[in-house]
Amino acid sequence: MATERAGMKQQFLDNSARYEALKTEVTHTLEKALESIENVKIHSVTARVKSVESFLEKVERKDYADPFKQSEDLVGIRIVCLFLTDLPKLKELLARTFDVISEEDKVNRGDASSFGYMSHHYICRLSAAHSGPRYDDIKAIKFEVQARTVLMDAWANISHHLAYKNEESIPVDLVRDFHALSGLLYVADRQFETLNRDAAHSAARAEKEVLKSADIQDSAINSDTVRALLQRQYPDRKHANEETVSEFISELPWIDLSDLRDLAKILRDNHRAALEYEKQYPPGLDGRGSFADIGLARAALAIYSPEYAAQKYSSVDTSHAEFRNR
Incomplete structure (x- = not known):
């Protein structure tokens, strides 16, 4: 087992330059694509290459038979937007920009009152538009894109800092508070969406009454x-x-x-x-x-x-x- 682990670690390190190149390419492509999308306010775009320690821990936890083929998040991109209605627009943008292999909707298909953070996860590859020698070493590598709102991101960061990986690990006397806080942030996200919609209506009304009258x-x-x-x-x-x-x-x-x-x-x-x-x-x-x-x-x-x-x-x-x- 130790020999196998050492071999995986060395293979990961040997490929690290490819992962960094993919991260750079995906980030650049995504930022250019986001410039063309209208009426979506992006809070941040971040990217990372998974650390070798995190990779090995996940391989052992998931009991992967083919770690480098089954690992789909060696390169990860996170898009943080402001409003819930931005998420479907980001989904459409990702479909136009990359080859989306699979997706997981943890917002509409999840339980807003349960522990954990909500977001949209997409497993992607570079599209056919990325052709030529420059992409030969990276175009087959899968990468993950997460899209979430600012409040979803805040909940994810706070819950991660508290080091509770799942609901079973939360002390019993804290479970109710975790559920309540998660639900509260979900309701706040919905209210921000309503406020954004009302603000747009107010601007349209002002334009009609002031600009066009x-x-x-x-x-x-x-x-x-x-x-x-x-x-x-x-x-x-x-x-x-x-x-x-x-x-x-x-x-x-x-x-x-x-x-x-x-x-x-x-x-x-x-x-x-x-x-x-x-x-x-x-x-x-x-x-x-x-x-x-x-x-x-x-x-x-x-x-x-x-x-x-x-x-x-x-x-x-x-x-x-x-x-x-x-």
Whole structure:
């Protein structure tokens, strides 16, 4: 047995360069594919080659007759996304990108209240698109892809840290708490999904009421309505992301501005002056840049309000003042 174990260990070490090459190729291919998928927010993509100690332990535990053929996770990739509805989209992406040999759904086919973590597991090989001498040594090796949400990943990491490998190993007085916590995280995942869906509806409603209506009816200032207003006021400019819009909204109380229609009027009335400011003080190191929508909006507010200009820029900056009466 010791001789057989030593032989497996040496064979694994001899193949380690191939496993590392496969990990690099799969990670690169997957990251490129993820760039093309829409409406999926990826938290992280990680990859690892199984350690030789972990490989030998699994071979003994599973009593593999042909270890290198039966081991399907020598290379492992983990995709962590934000929402449950991202998981089916990742499934479709994997099917387009690799040859998926088998899959196991531990989310919809598992028990949410039982011990253990939930995720989607896929056993894959490189597809026919990976052809040529570069792939000859790695294209036959299977690898595993796990897809899970952030909360699933958190539960997996915490339960792994607690070192309970299965439900039978949990102390009896802790079983109920483990079940409750696992179920709680599952419910939280569902609630995040609902929140994400409601947020999308809110954005669509703001776009309809602010961007596409003849007159602005909604007076509420929030991320959705302000983004729609900026798109309406500056349709030809680069539009800011959610984080930048939120930062902009946090600046509006400096001038006691809490009504969307008031903000729209300020931006509209000071638009020409903001364009003249941009022409005289263009952004960028080469002096040839142009403002995104938020940049023009901030220029308009600074021209309109000395208080805003002093808060946002500095009390000694008088560049906006010369445009105030134009």
